[in-house]
Amino acid sequence: MPRPRRHSPTHADGRPMKITFGEMRAMGLRGVLVYCHCGHHIALDADLWADDIRLSDLEPRFVCQGCGSRGADVRPDFERGDARVAIMGHAGSR
Numbered sequence: 001m002p003r004p005r006r007h008s009p010t011h012a013d014g015r016p017m018k019i020t021f022g023e024m025r026a027m028g029l030r031g032v033l034v035y036c037h038c039g040h041h042i043a044l045d046a047d048l049w050a051d052d053i054r055l056s057d058l059e060p061r062f063v064c065q066g067c068g069s070r071g072a073d074v075r076p077d078f079e080r081g082d083a084r085v086a087i088m089g090h091a092g093s094r
């Protein structure tokens with residue numbers, strides 16, 4: 001699977017490239033939230049993944065326990081980290 005090392009904003013399949021777990025931890029964030037389009041979501045501990053893995057690298061791997069579809073939206077869990085950082089992020093599509 002090709003992993004472009006440039007400052008490309010998207011993955012090869014067109015999904016937006018998100019920050020790495022290392023960058024997330026540097027921001028003081030300790031967890032991630034995994035959202036499915038059906039509304040199902042789960043909070044996970046960011047310690048499960050290495051620093052050089054991007055949040056968006058994980059998205060195709062998640063299978064929703066609610067509807068069974070693949071391809072969740074993985075976001076930093078700002079509520080468990082520094083809430084000030086959340087101002088920089090987007091509130092989401094809904």
Ligand SMILES: [Zn+2]
Nearest residue numbers: 036038064067
């Ligand atoms: Zn679902």
